[in-house]
Amino acid sequence: MATTPLWHDAVVASFRDVTPTVREFCLRPGADQQAAAQHYDPGSHLQLQILVNGKPQTRSYSLIGQPDASCYRIAVKRLEAGRGGSMAMWRLAVGDRLRITTPQNHFPLELSAPAYLLVAGGIGITPLVLMAQTLSQRGASIRMLFGARSEAELAFADVLRKHLGDRLQTAIADKGEQISFETEIAALPKGGLMLICGPLPMLDAARAAWTAAGRPLADLRYETFGSSGRFAPQAFRLQVPRHNLDITVDAQTSLLETLEGAGVMAMYGCRRGECGLCTMDVLALDGEIDHRDVFLSEHEKTANQRMCVCVSRVLGTVTLETAYRPEA
Ligand code: FES
Structure with missing residues (x-):
């Protein structure tokens, strides 16, 4: 199980739009905005509780830029067809209160590698901003690839260009530009690390090229957003014979949260589709599973x-066995 984070009050001190669809928030800790923000390392995130359709929901956001005692900075992508958390965040006003955790880090930056290839897709840039700043300040051998839909969607490109200069290469989808993982991985010195955060198809392409190049998987580090699937979230039917359950998982709630809400004890670790601890056996499926994890193999x-119940969803009806088994 993951360690329990410490929750406390925070206030929205300010926000600004860094792209047409990405809003950066400055969150001041303490109900009276008097507490100091804790120091954090590159790759850290915090969790935040937000009301979605009147129900409290938890979301994780990477911390952006150098630690600043006066506030935590996060950025939220506007997702009209998401599970509702992003739109709820975009409705926040200066002075609104919310609950946040102290910083945690599941995507740490190891500083002893001979070279680094940082790869970001869209809002996946957020954990990599401080990594790029830290590595460039240390004089590390670094190259960054940043893919976005359009020039206007290159969030934080100004600060990245300042630190990286021409070591930052962008790929704009609207111009037909793509990242060539094969070429980039071939140019990365032996022992170099690739750190990547972006949508699942980007991660899959990076992992396939990394493996094909004979690089050790331990040198590929990644973080995902549990929100990127093949289908927009929608309600589906969940049956759990062991607990005599036949319930609906609504579009705004994850399968894991729904089980927890129904009083079912479920194993979990990362809650981001990475560790596999929440994996459950599928007893029956009438429809399709939208696998949104990076733990299970393609096979x-x-x-x-x-299926990994923390992030994956279903179109139709699924019947699950909730008893924990480390291996199928
Ligand atoms: S809790 Fe880690 S994959 Fe679901």
């Missing part, structure tokens, strides 16, 4: 015999 995803 396992196609077989549909297990």
Whole structure:
């Protein structure tokens, strides 16, 4: 199980739009805005509680830029077809209160590698901003690839260009530009690390090229957003014979949260589709599973015999066995 984070009050001190669809928030800790923000390392995030359709929901956001005792900075992508958290964040006004955790880090930056390749897709840039700043200040060998829909969607490109100069290369989808993982990985010195944060298809392409190049998987570090699937979230039916449950998972709530809400004890770790601790056996499926994790192999995803309930969703009806088994 993950360590329990410490929750406390915070206030929206300010916000600004860094792209047409990305809003950066400055959150001051303490109900009276008097507490100091804690120091954090590159790759850190905080969790935040927000009301979605009147129900409290938890979301994770990476911390951006150098630690600043006066506030925590996060950025939120506007997702009209998301689970509702992003739109609820975009409705926040200066002075609004919310609950946040102290910083945690599941995506740490190891500083002893001979070279670094940082790769970001869209809002996946957020954990990599401080990594780029830290590595460039240390004089590390670094190159960054940043893919976005358009020039206007290159969030934080100004600060990245300042630190990286021409070591930052962008790929704009609207111009037909793509990241060539094969070329970039071939140019990365032996022992170099690739750190990546972006949507699942980007991660899959990076992992395939990394493996094909014979690089050790331990040198590929990544963080995902649990929100990027093949289908927009929608309600689906969940049956759990062991607990005599036949309930609906609504579009705004994850399968794991729904089970917890129904009083079912479920194993979990990262809650981001990375560790596999929440994996459950699929007893029956009438419809399709939208696998949104990076834990199961492509073969396992196609077989549909297990699913990561923290992030993956279903179109139709699924019947699950909730008893924990580390291996199928
Ligand atoms: S809790 Fe880690 S993959 Fe679901």
